[in-house]
Amino acid sequence: MLKDIYPLYLNNRAQQPNADLEVTDKYTGAVAFRVAQADAGIIDEAIAGAVRAAEPMARLASYERQAVLDHCVRRFRERFDELAYALCVEAGKPIKDAEGEVSRLIDTFRIAAEEAMRMYGEVQPLDISPRAKGYQGMWRRVPIGPCSFISPFNFPLNLAAHKIAPAIAVGCPFVMKPASHTPLGAIIIGEVLAETDLPVGAFSILPAHRDGADLFTEDDRLKLLSFTGSPDVGWALKAKSGKKKVVLELGGNAAVIVDRDADLDDALERIVFGAFYQSGQSCIGVQRILIHDTLYDRFRGMLVARTESLVPGDPKDRSTVIGPMISESEASRLEEWIGQAVASGATLLCGGRREGAMLEATLLENVPRSAAAYTEEAFGPLALLSRFSDFGAALEEVNDSKFGLQAGIFTRDLFKMFDAWDRLDVGGVVVNDVPSYRVDNMPYGGVKDSGLGREGIRFAMEDMTEIRNLVIRRD
Structure with a gap:
């Protein structure tokens, strides 16, 4: 079952620079386990690794991306009880709700495995007037590049999955900062991803000190920030995010x-x-x-x-x-x-x-x-x-x-x-x-202070890609 000490994942590999983060059993208040924390140097190294991995990730064939996601589905099923118990301890989530979230984690990766084969584009006629006669257009989606993910404490497995799984499906490397209250779910996902042949730098999962954590938001090498959490924090991060695309899943009072x-x-x-x-x-x-x-x-x-x-x-x-x-x-x-x-x-x-x-x-x-x-x-x-x-x-x-x-x-x-x-x-x-x-396959997100953009695998994949056009002059 659970270990006493867990690593972080830097450029696909487990690293144990420290065991500084104490994670408590939310019911008893006792320290349940300790997790490594990343400082600014480790975060910078992870972003550099994601930049190096962008090209090999983009070159992965559809079946290769699908194979990684299928591996995750299989391993999550094998580790179902462990994942549920970890969630129960670190989040204080009643065990039946925890089991439900593990089931959704599996669903989310399974949907992503299917969608990895459906990166469609379009053939577009361009001859809308005499000046464009003889021209043909096509477009397709390409990965946006290195992504930054910040996930919350309340669904530490499935809301991390809604960022990680579509990134793998489209071929985007990523760095993730899980919530400090509940980092273990994301770390276990990292353990499973480390069993695959993803290019080095494809993923880093980094519980982080406040020192250096701004790099997840402000570093211009990152092309997309996806944040799930409180509205005050989310909008503040957007204001500091620079030129990158931002997706925010924030609060509500439904x-x-x-x-x-x-x-x-x-x-x-x-x-x-x-x-x-x-x-x-x-x-x-x-x-x-x-x-x-x-x-x-x-x-x-x-x-x-x-x-x-x-x-x-x-x-x-x-x-x-x-x-x-x-x-x-x-x-x-x-x-x-x-x-x-x-x-x-x-x-x-x-x-x-x-x-x-x-x-x-x-x-x-x-x-x-x-x-x-x-x-x-x-x-x-x-x-x-x-x-x-x-x-x-x-x-x-x-x-x-x-x-x-x-x-x-x-x-x-x-x-x-x-x-x-x-x-x-x-x-x-x-x-x-x-x-x-x-x-987990439906478009999900809000308006007003509830955020920007939509999650749900197909819709997150669209955010993590850009349209690349091709114009051909045939006459």
């Missing part, structure tokens, strides 16, 4: 509408899952629940009863639903927001108590729209209830946010579904399910 024709038993299970899986630490976790007035009292009672039944505790226990937040400081921050909302007139329906990094699953109603719990991303086990009578007004309330990642609607009305798709200012609308729903 809303779900429960219309008058919804199946409440079905909606109940999906909404409770969407609000509280992995302790609410998901950018598309359900934060705002808008319930039609005719259903409100009944559904509120159902939600409170179901939320109070969620089992908190050790994430290694298979009965646990609510595990620890990533740190005590994050749990304390959200506890403070709950207190501020109640002091401003909100009603606490259940939960709200904290012990260390453990915060109870919490429901509030009548939260003022000026409260941080409403305007900001909770990123924890908190959901807010409100009632509506007019569907159009509910759509406006969903849009009343600086974020725009995904939204969910429970309705059987086809016209309302299309109205929501037209009017909601979000990256995705999910009908008869929660905004937390994501399949």
Whole structure:
């Protein structure tokens, strides 16, 4: 299973310059293992290696890129239990959720293996006027070059995979900085990649000191920065990124509408899952629940009863639903927001108590729209209830946010579904399910403060490539 000490990966090879990064078991708080950290010199060496690897990576045949990804799929399946347990320890993710993330890791690499064979271009007629008669055009996609990836703590396997797998599929070398709270998932991916014949410099996975970490953003040798994390950090990195392309997957305070024709038993299970899986630490976790007035009292009672039944505790226990937040400081921050909302007139329906990094699953109603719990991303086990009578007004309330990642609607009305798709200012609308729903081949991303660009293998591959045109004069 897990070792005590883990290396970093520099230009495809394990290196152990130190064991400075202490990674804790998020439930017990004890140090679970130690990981090497990169300084500015190591990061610079990794970027130089990626530059050298750009040409040999671009020359890899489709079947060679696919073979690397297929190898990863096979090895991740063989190491399934190890990966899930590591995720449970380093992220505090309940073991059933951890197993689900490993399954998604495998799906993501499997999709990338398929897409590696589909780097299509187009033949384009150019004879649109007499001056272009006899000219023929074609275009194809080519790798953009060395990429920089910064991944977050909440999905340390699958969100790293959504950067690594498309890069391999198109032939881009990369350097990755995993979150310091949860580096082990990315390091294990590095172990598996090191078993392949990728060109030297194709990948480096570098937990990093603050000293030198700016190189991931500011170094002009890197042609793309893909960052997943908080909006404040993401937009600040974009401002410092120079000429490189930037893809940002940032935060949200996702809303779900429960219309008058919804199946409440079905909606109940999906909404409770969407609000509280992995302790609410998901950018598309359900934060705002808008319930039609005719259903409100009944559904509120159902939600409170179901939320109070969620089992908190050790994430290694298979009965646990609510595990620890990533740190005590994050749990304390959200506890403070709950207190501020109640002091401003909100009603606490259940939960709200904290012990260390453990915060109870919490429901509030009548939260003022000026409260941080409403305007900001909770990123924890908190959901807010409100009632509506007019569907159009509910759509406006969903849009009343600086974020725009995904939204969910429970309705059987086809016209309302299309109205929501037209009017909601979000990256995705999910009908008869929660905004937390994501399949790993779909385009995923947000608008407004929720980011720029889209993930999902095919769409990330487009960001990691550029169009190269060919014009032929035939007459």
